[in-house]
Amino acid sequence: MSTNGGAAAIVERAETLYHDVGLASVRRHKAAHGGLAIGYLPIWAPRELLHAQGVLPVGLMGGGDDVEIIRGDAYYQSYICHLPRSVVELGLGGQLDVLDGVLFPAICDVIRNLSGVWQMRFPDKLVRYLDVPQNFDPEIGGAFLRSELESLAADLAERGARPLDPDALRASIAAYNRNRRLVVDLYDLRRREPWKIPTWELYVVLRAGMLLPVEQFDELLVAYRAAVAGDESRQPLDQARVVVIGSFCEQPPLGLIKTLERSGCYIVDDDFVQVHRFLRGDVDTDGDPLDAIVRAFLSSAIESPTRFSAPGAKSAALAERVRACGAEGVLFCAPSFCDPALLDQPLATRAMDAAGVPWTAFKYSENTGQFQVIREQAGTFADSIKLWSGDTPMRASR
Amino acid sequence: MKASKDASQLRQKQMIAEHYSRLARSGETGEKSVYTFVPGNLTELLRSFDLLPVLPEINALQSAMRGKSKEYIAIAEKAGHSEDVCTYVKCDYGMMKSGNVGPTGERLPQPDLLLLSYTGCFTFLKWFEILREEYSAPAVMLHVPYQADGRITESMRRYVVHQLREKVIPELERLSGRAYDEDRLKECLTRSARAEDDLVAVLESAKHRPSPIDAYFGGVYYVGPIFSAFRGGEEACAYYRELRQEVEERVASGLGPVTPEGQLTRERFRLVVEGPPNWTHFHEFWKMFADEGAVVVASTYTKVGGVYDTGFRHDPEHPLETLADYCMGCYTNLSLPTRVDLLARYLTEYDADGLLVHSIKSCNSFSAGQLAMLRDVEARTGRPCGFIESDLVDPRYFSAANIRNRLESFFQMIDQKRERATA
Ligand code: SF4
Ligand code: SF4
Numbered sequence: 001m002s003t004n005g006g007a008a009a010i011v012e013r014a015e016t017l018y019h020d021v022g023l024a025s026v027r028r029h030k031a032a033h034g035g036l037a038i039g040y041l042p043i044w045a046p047r048e049l050l051h052a053q054g055v056l057p058v059g060l061m062g063g064g065d066d067v068e069i070i071r072g073d074a075y076y077q078s079y080i081c082h083l084p085r086s087v088v089e090l091g092l093g094g095q096l097d098v099l100d101g102v103l104f105p106a107i108c109d110v111i112r113n114l115s116g117v118w119q120m121r122f123p124d125k126l127v128r129y130l131d132v133p134q135n136f137d138p139e140i141g142g143a144f145l146r147s148e149l150e151s152l153a154a155d156l157a158e159r160g161a162r163p164l165d166p167d168a169l170r171a172s173i174a175a176y177n178r179n180r181r182l183v184v185d186l187y188d189l190r191r192r193e194p195w196k197i198p199t200w201e202l203y204v205v206l207r208a209g210m211l212l213p214v215e216q217f218d219e220l221l222v223a224y225r226a227a228v229a230g231d232e233s234r235q236p237l238d239q240a241r242v243v244v245i246g247s248f249c250e251q252p253p254l255g256l257i258k259t260l261e262r263s264g265c266y267i268v269d270d271d272f273v274q275v276h277r278f279l280r281g282d283v284d285t286d287g288d289p290l291d292a293i294v295r296a297f298l299s300s301a302i303e304s305p306t307r308f309s310a311p312g313a314k315s316a317a318l319a320e321r322v323r324a325c326g327a328e329g330v331l332f333c334a335p336s337f338c339d340p341a342l343l344d345q346p347l348a349t350r351a352m353d354a355a356g357v358p359w360t361a362f363k364y365s366e367n368t369g370q371f372q373v374i375r376e377q378a379g380t381f382a383d384s385i386k387l388w389s390g391d392t393p394m395r396a397s398r
Numbered sequence: 399m400k401a402s403k404d405a406s407q408l409r410q411k412q413m414i415a416e417h418y419s420r421l422a423r424s425g426e427t428g429e430k431s432v433y434t435f436v437p438g439n440l441t442e443l444l445r446s447f448d449l450l451p452v453l454p455e456i457n458a459l460q461s462a463m464r465g466k467s468k469e470y471i472a473i474a475e476k477a478g479h480s481e482d483v484c485t486y487v488k489c490d491y492g493m494m495k496s497g498n499v500g501p502t503g504e505r506l507p508q509p510d511l512l513l514l515s516y517t518g519c520f521t522f523l524k525w526f527e528i529l530r531e532e533y534s535a536p537a538v539m540l541h542v543p544y545q546a547d548g549r550i551t552e553s554m555r556r557y558v559v560h561q562l563r564e565k566v567i568p569e570l571e572r573l574s575g576r577a578y579d580e581d582r583l584k585e586c587l588t589r590s591a592r593a594e595d596d597l598v599a600v601l602e603s604a605k606h607r608p609s610p611i612d613a614y615f616g617g618v619y620y621v622g623p624i625f626s627a628f629r630g631g632e633e634a635c636a637y638y639r640e641l642r643q644e645v646e647e648r649v650a651s652g653l654g655p656v657t658p659e660g661q662l663t664r665e666r667f668r669l670v671v672e673g674p675p676n677w678t679h680f681h682e683f684w685k686m687f688a689d690e691g692a693v694v695v696a697s698t699y700t701k702v703g704g705v706y707d708t709g710f711r712h713d714p715e716h717p718l719e720t721l722a723d724y725c726m727g728c729y730t731n732l733s734l735p736t737r738v739d740l741l742a743r744y745l746t747e748y749d750a751d752g753l754l755v756h757s758i759k760s761c762n763s764f765s766a767g768q769l770a771m772l773r774d775v776e777a778r779t780g781r782p783c784g785f786i787e788s789d790l791v792d793p794r795y796f797s798a799a800n801i802r803n804r805l806e807s808f809f810q811m812i813d814q815k816r817e818r819a820t821a
Contacts (some may be wrong), residue, residue, distance in 0.1 A: 003516055075769050077787065079482070079759040104545065108520050108709050115546055116734025129546030129733075133541055134516065134523070135561055144543070145556035151553075202770070308514070308523050311530055339762060342480035343487065343524035349478055349532055368565035386442065 007227040014208040022095040040103040052172040053161040059210030082365040083250035128257025141174040169289035181220040194266035206273040240385035246334030246341040259371040264382030315351030332361035406641040422504035433509040438517025438725035441588035442630035447574040458489040460501035462677035462791035476524040513538035518730030519763035558722035580758040586630030596638035604695040608665040610648035614694035625703030657688040663689035666691030695746035701729035752782040784808030
C-alpha cells in the first residue's frame with residue numbers, strides 16, 4: 001500500500017470501511033476469493049482458527065449511528081443496550097446476508113440471547129454460541145474450550161470450510177501474532193506521542209480491521225504508522241492524558257470519541273475494538289496449535305469485565321494501565337444498560353480513589369447524537385486535571 | 399373473604415423461620431454459611447456437608463415484599479451503582495450496608511464462602527465480585543455452560559463434573575472440615591427426586607378446569623422450598639407431600655385457586671406467563687389478574703430453579719452428573735428456541751387462552767429476546783400474546799395504571815378471539 005497520500009488518505013479508506021455496515025467489502029472479498037465469511041460479536045473470537053480454515057472473520061460491532069433502527073426496536077425493550085437492536089436491524093434488513101454464519105461469544109446475557117434470536121430468524125445460517133470457560137485451569141476450563149473449538153472447526157468444515165490443519169493453524173497464529181504486535185505498537189506510539197495519533201483515527205483504523213483480511217489489515221497499520229510517525233504537522237497540545245474504560249462491546253459513536261478529544265483529552269489507553277488486543281503477547285507457534293490458543297485464552301487474556309478474576313485483579317490491572325500510560329485521569333465511558341461494564345464501575349472507581357486518580361463517568365449508546373453534555377463534563381474534567389497537575393510541558397512530552 | 403392458611407403454608411413458614419433462626423444462631427453454634435444463588439444451586443451437596451445456604455436473591459425479593467427495597471436500592475445507587483443494572487444486586491447491597499437483617503428480622507451471618515454457581519445469568523458473576531470485596535470471603539466458581547443448541551453435550555457435562563470434583567468439593571471439604579460423603583449426597587438426591595415428583599404433580603394439576611392452583615402467583619410459594627435451602631431434606635418431602643394432597647383435594651372438589659382476596663370462583667382466562675413477577679406490588683399485581691378471573695396455569699418463572707415437568711429428576715445413581723445436568727437445565731440456561739418450545743407446549747397442554755410476557759427491566763437474562771419469543775409463540779400457536787413491563791424489586795418501575803391498561807387490552811383480545819371462534 002502506498003503511503004503517498006499520507007495519513008488522511010489511509011484514514012479516509014478506513015473510515016469508508018467503518019461506515020460499511022452492509023458489508024460491501026466482504027461481498028467483494030467473497031466474489032474474488034470464494035470461501036466462507038463468518039461474523040463474530042465482541043469481544044473475543046478465535047480468528048486464527050477461522051483464518052486457518054480459509055474463512056474470513058468479520059467483526060460485528062453494531063450499527064453505530066449509521067443505521068436507522070425500525071425493526072430492532074420492536075425486538076428489544078428500551079432498557080436493553082443498543083447493540084442487539086442494530087445487529088438485528090442489519091440482519092433483518094439483509095445487510096448481513098453475505099455472512100455464512102455468526103459467532104456469539106459468551107460475554108453477557110444480551111449477546112447470549114441474541115444467539116437464540118439468530119437461530120430463530122436465520123435457521124439456514126451457522127449460529128454458534130461460543131461458550132468460553134470461566135475456569136482457567138488447563139485441565140478443566142482448557143479441556144472444555146478445546147472441545148468447543150474443535151466442534152466449531154467441525155461445524156465450519158461441514159459448511160464448506162477447509163478442515164482444520166495444524167500447520168495451517170500455526171501459520172494463522174503467526175499471522176495474528178504479527179497483527180497484534182502492529183496494533184500494540186500503534187498503541188505504544190499513541191501513548192508516547194498522542195498528538196501523532198488522534199484516537200478517532202486509530203479507532204477507524206482498528207474498525208477497518210474488523211472487515212479486512214488480516215494481511216490487508218497489517219498493510220493498513222504499517223502504512224498508517226509510517227504516515228503519522230513522520231508527520232511533523234502533528235504537534236503537542238496542552239491536553240489531559242486519560243484512559244477511557246468500559247467501551248469494550250457496544251462502541252461509542254465516532255462523534256463521541258472526537259468530542260472527548262476536542263474537549264481537551266488525549267486518550268492514551270482505551271477498551272475500543274478489544275478483539276485486537278484481547279490476548280496479551282504472542283500465541284505460541286510451537287507444539288499443538290489448538291492447545292496454544294486455549295493456553296493463551298486462559299492465561300494471557302486481559303482482565304475483562306466478562307471474566308471472573310482473582311480478588312482485586314481487575315482493580316490492580318486498571319491501576320497498572322493508568323500508570324503504564326502515564327494517564328492523569330480515567331473516563332468511565334460505558335454503554336447505557338451494559339451490566340458487565342456498569343457493575344464493574346463501583347469497584348473500579350473505588351480503586352481509582354484509592355490510587356488518587358481522578359475520574360468521571362458517563363454513558364452513551366452507539367447512536368447518541370448529542371454530545372454537548374459529555375463535552376462539558378469531559379472538558380471540565382480535563383481542565384481540572386490541567387489545573388491541578390500544572391506541569392504542562394511534562395504532560396505534553398510524557 | 400380472606401383466605402385461611404393451608405397446613406402446607408404454615409409448614410413452609412415454619413421451615414423458613416427455623417432456617418433463618420439457625421442462620422442467626424450460627425455465630426454461637428459454629429455452623430458455616432454459604433451464599434449461593436437459586437438457579438443451579440447445589441443444595442444437596444451443601445446439605446451433605448451440613449453447610450447452610452443463604453440465597454441473596456430470596457433476601458432481595460423478601461426485602462421488596464417488606465417494602466424495604468426502595469431504600470436499599472437508593473443506598474446502592476448513592477454508593478455509585480448505576481441505575482441501569484440489575485436491582486437484585488443493588489437491593490442486596492443496600493441490605494448488607496443496612497446491617498444485613500433478613501426477612502425474619504434477624505441478622506444474617508457473614509458468608510464463610512461465596513459459592514458462585516453461575517447458571518443462566520452473567521450478573522451472578524458480577525454480584526459475587528462485589529460481595530467478595532465487601533466480605534473478604536473466598537469465592538468458588540462453578541461455571542455452567544449454556545444450552546445454546548438445546549442440549550447438554552458430554553463435554554459440557556464433563557466440564558461441570560470436573561469443576562465439582564476439583565474445585566467445589568475440595569473447598570466445601572476445607573470449609574466444613576469433613577470429607578465428601580457420596581452416600582450422604584445420594585440420600586439427599588433421593589429425597590430431592592421424591593419432592594420433585596410431588597411438585598410436578600402440583601404444577602400439572604393446573605391442567606384441570608378449573609385449575610386448583612395459580613401457577614405463577616401461587617406457584618412462587620410452591621417452588622420456594624425446592625428452589626432454596628430445603629431440597630434434599632425430609633422437611634421438603636413432607637411439605638410437597640402435604641401440598642400435593644391439598645391440591646388433589648381441591649381438584650376433587652372442583653375448587654379454583656385461593657388468591658389474597660379469597661377463593662377464586664370463576665375462571666375466565668387461563669394464561670401462561672413468561673418472566674418473573676414483580677415483588678414490590680406483588681399482591682396488587684396478583685389482584686389485577688384475580689379481579690378478571692385470570693388464572694395462570696403455567697409459568698416459566700417457576701422453572702428458574704429447575705425444570706422438572708419435562709422429566710428431569712435428581713438421580714442418586716449419578717450424583718455429580720445429575721447435579722451438572724440440573725444446573726445446565728434451569729430455565730434461563732435454555733436457548734431461546736427451547737424456551738419458545740416450552741411456552742408453546744404449555745399453551746396447548748394446559749389449554750391456555752394466551753401467553754403473557756412480563757418483562758423485567760433488571761433482568762437481561764430473562765428479558766433480552768422476549769419480544770422475538772413472543773412473536774414466534776404467537777405465530778406457532780395462533781393464541782393471543784400480551785406484553786407488560788415492570789421490575790423485580792425497584793418500585794419506581796411499577797406503573798399500575800399502565801399494566802392494568804395493557805392487561806385489559808390483552809383480555810379483550812382473548813374475548814374477541816373467543817367471539818370469533820363461536821360466531
Ligand atoms: S453492550 Fe454490554 S450489555 Fe450490551 S451486549 Fe455488550 S456487553 Fe452485553
Ligand atoms: S439479571 Fe436476572 S437472573 Fe440475573 S441476577 Fe438479576 S434478576 Fe437474577
